[in-house]
Amino acid sequence: MLPLILLVDDEEDILDFLERTLNTRYNILRAEDGRQALQLLETEAVQLIVSDVMMPEMDGFELCKNVKSNFEHSHIPVILLTARNTIQAKVEGLELGADAYIEKPFSKEHLLAQIASLLNNRNMVREYFASSPLVHIKSMAHTRADERFLETLNNTILSNMEDTGLDVEKLAGIMNMSRITLYRKIKAVSNLSPVELINVTRLKRAAELLASGDYKIYEVSDMAGFSSQSNFARNFLKQFKMTPTEYAHTHQGEKKAEK
Template structure:
């Protein structure tokens, strides 16, 4: 699926121009002001917002402020476009949490490069987290609010790790959130489903225990909620491209060298 981008501008010609240059690489949604944009964000899993600053009803600054202060949307990158190319206006936009600020008239190539960079950087960080046994999930957060959420999520999964039936419904109830809200937030930040995040968190805890060397592999499999050692070993190797035994030996070897 192509990344979903929301473009916001009260000028219909600009909306059409932006859609024309972006629709080969991205799925596009359009809004004519900040209020319309926020309604779209309530129902669509938008991955990036491009907004004009000067608009009626709700301008780009207010829209950016709303996005960055709203729990469900704070992870979404925002690019502000504006003819107000003063240093003060740029500072205002960045202080409100904008990820990039581009002056009008803008270069098509510059805009495309900025979008690609924001999305690619996030994907690289997510892939590094998923493939690295000891990297904490909060490493994929770009904002403090998301970091706090991911820390709480990780702590909650770890506290209930021995429950082999832990799933999104149970996790949402423990975190006092609706299932839909939890699913959307996890999916938006990590591109993973809650089930995948639970599984990776189990495996990362297992990696921590393997590195410590205080438990047998079958004991670790049980401690992190897997039904059998063989099931655990298959999942571990699939996720990190190394078997639990190989991983444990590599960590112990490093300790003996030290």
Template sequence: MNKPLLLLADDNEEILEFLEHELDEKYTVIKALNGQEALELLKEHAVQLLISDVVMPVMDGFELCRLIKTNLEYSHIPVILLTAKNTLQSKIEGLELGADAYIEKPFSPEYLQVQIANLLTNRNKIKEYFASSPLVHIKSIAYSKADELFLEHINDCIVKNLEDPDLDVEKLARLMNMSKPTLYRKIKSLSDLSPNDLINVTRLKKAAELLAEGTYKIYEVSTMVGYASQTNFGRNFLRQFGMTPSDYLTMKEAEKNRPEGGQ
């Protein structure tokens, strides 16, 4: 299994060496001496988490964090800021820029390890919960305002074209005005799904929404969300949500008929 890729940014080479030594057992590590170098590395590598010092020449950690969190290509990347400044104001500034964690120097390597593991694990749990829960909205996997807007836009594009059985990554990239590689990388990093898998999950979530309304029959819903075959629809629904469309329908009807306050 591939180790998660971490990017370390610090103008002190000794600290970079120390951090790399502490982290390289569990992670693949790449290093930058300032924020500008870090941005160049982000263009070349699919980084999963950034650890950056705040005070650096050329571009500091605050500016690096701001640029990452406002750039659609990188806004999903968790950022841990390291700083010798222990003033509350600098902490607030870092968090306002979208930093996911703030660690004061000197820090224990164990504490840093726990912060990294928690950020990566929580993101994975959120992705799994989104994919396996019929009515959880795609916005639940957003990590920043830029991500939220991107996910709303992509969801709208897919939902408007649900009845098109030929909707695929080519068409979706055109609808989103994005290149295929950029779209693929962004969707993969946010959801762990390929664009085609995301299209399918969105179809199935829309189907769950329509079934929950109780207005349509299963074969009608299947057609409405772009499935030519009801059997194929049923199989995919079961694989995604762990229950058949008819079981889901029965469960939703039971919920509606349950008396108020009933268990």
């Protein structure tokens, strides 16, 4: 599916222009001010926001502040468009958490390149996290709200690691969140389902234990909450492209080389 982009501007001509520019590459939603945009975010899985700054009801600065301070939406990149080309205006937008600030008039190519860059960078960070055994989940955070959420999520999974039946229902209950809210946030930040993220977190914990050299593989499998050693080995190989044995030997070799 094409990424879903929310366009926010009180001028219909500008919305029409932006939609024509983007609709061959992205799915488009439109809002006429910040309040309407926030209402759409409650029901739609928006992946990026392009917003004008000067609008009635709620301007782009206030919209950006709301998005970046709400953990349900704080992962969404925000591009602000404005004719206010003063340094003070740029600083204000960036301090509120805007990911990019584009001055009007702007070229279509510039806007398209900025959107593609933001979305591609997010995807690269997600892929690096998932494929790298020792990279922490907080590497995917782009705001303080995201960082706090991901740290709490990670600690919750680790605290319940030995529960082989840990799923989104249990996780949401422990974190005092609705299942739908937790599912949407995890999917948006990591591009993984909660079950997949739980599995990756187990595997990363297993990688830490293997790297320490203090445990046998069957012990690591039990400690990471896998139902069997063979299931653990299959999952580890699929995720990190090497077996637990190969991974352990690699780190033992590195420790010997350091000595």
